[in-house]
Amino acid sequence: MTTVGEILAQHLACIGELPDEDRAILAALPAEERDLRRLRDTLKAGERPTHVVVVLSGFLYRYTIGPEGARQIHSFYHPTEAPCLETLYIDYMDNSLGAVVDSRIGLIPHEAVYRVIDERPEARKLLWRQTLVQAAIFRQWLVRNSNLPAHASLANFFCELFTRARAAGLVKDGGCDLPLTQEFVAEALGLTPVHVNRTLKVLRETGAVDWRSGRLTVKDWTMLADMGDFDAGYLHLRC
Amino acid sequence: MTTVGEILAQHLACIGELPDEDRAILAALPAEERDLRRLRDTLKAGERPTHVVVVLSGFLYRYTIGPEGARQIHSFYHPTEAPCLETLYIDYMDNSLGAVVDSRIGLIPHEAVYRVIDERPEARKLLWRQTLVQAAIFRQWLVRNSNLPAHASLANFFCELFTRARAAGLVKDGGCDLPLTQEFVAEALGLTPVHVNRTLKVLRETGAVDWRSGRLTVKDWTMLADMGDFDAGYLHLRC
DNA sequence: CGCTCGCTTGATCTCCTTCAAGGACAGTGG
């Protein structure tokens, strides 16, 4: 039986060296599991979170609602990822965290994590680094949505989520789950659903990638990475 | 005589409670000062930084170079701000840090900061939080560049930099220095210089704001914040 | 004085949006 803490430890080990003792301490963290139904939020803008979230299954997303109800998505989260580590040291949420599809999440109380941070410098370093990698991801999303034309943007997006899925051990048969609607992708890339659809059609026709029925299949990684001008460096992954 | 560490401490105090003792320890940090000429970089993508940077005078910017040489700016930094705290726990830079105009910077060796982090939990918390506020700023830039039309985007941009200048104590007579060219702004907002120019013209005509000769003057804050759909919450400032 | 750099403005083009409608598929209830 895997604990929530173990999954967190595993996730941290993707971006740095985690001593066995620290890993054991993380694995022993108290946690609560909870179901989160499709389109429900677990954290809302303005709240003061008290727990760290770990995705156990499903797919989460983080977003803000702009003026006129326009929704901008900041990031998506595969199972094993920890979406809101920054809540540890930010007083209140300036964005919301919800479920794209029915999901299961683990919740670790902040106090328990604070204790680890105080006592285990190596674990602290990786937790901190993880929040910094998040920041690097936001920067990449900024670059993508500001600079790249739609087809490159979409290709780049696929590259990132595929790479993160691989790091999480979720890639099977050259593909991974990506249970989004085209509208979600549009809200992430700052495009309209219609244009995402047309752009996707073009990408499919190149033969580099397919994405349908919630599953992403990469057929030609080199070509896809090239189209999306993707360099995984910003993810700071070891594996 | 103000030390580099004192400026850093002052900056951290903007986002949280900093005990006197921690402040004194930060103030006593060893530091080196250095001039950075216009358009020179102090950190380049790919490097492994060894120092924390504090802006003493001038104006810095952080950017990446995309394919075909397109430059995307991720953020600008007023004097007193600390652009690259994340270098403490990120192995290598995935972006560059340079000077918009002739500037002066302070450099604090990482080891000295690590010691503070290990021994002073309150200072550590604020250093960490500062890196998280940076991430929140990146998210806001993502929202701005993805969703907002040019005039709102520019207004929002002015709002952020004005608010940060105020927090840094740099606002005088309803204005602050903003020594950028229109091309820099274009690279920040993901627009062309030509379009920034036209958009600026429109904003000036509203009477809410002016920006020329490197100086930003806010004449009607409410109107400007409204046009830019600006809410300072994401900056997590206390003052 | 002439040169460069940055600001300004005009004309045209294009990528993406907007508006609109049809089609595929799954779930539900008769």
Added chain:
DNA sequence: CCACTGTCCTTGAAGGAGATCAAGCGAGCG
């Protein structure tokens, strides 16, 4: 088993925000 309904995907046609190309202007400076 099949109509009914809703959700998501797909495609077409027209419109617009911003890009691109091009040229003139003004101020600082060697």
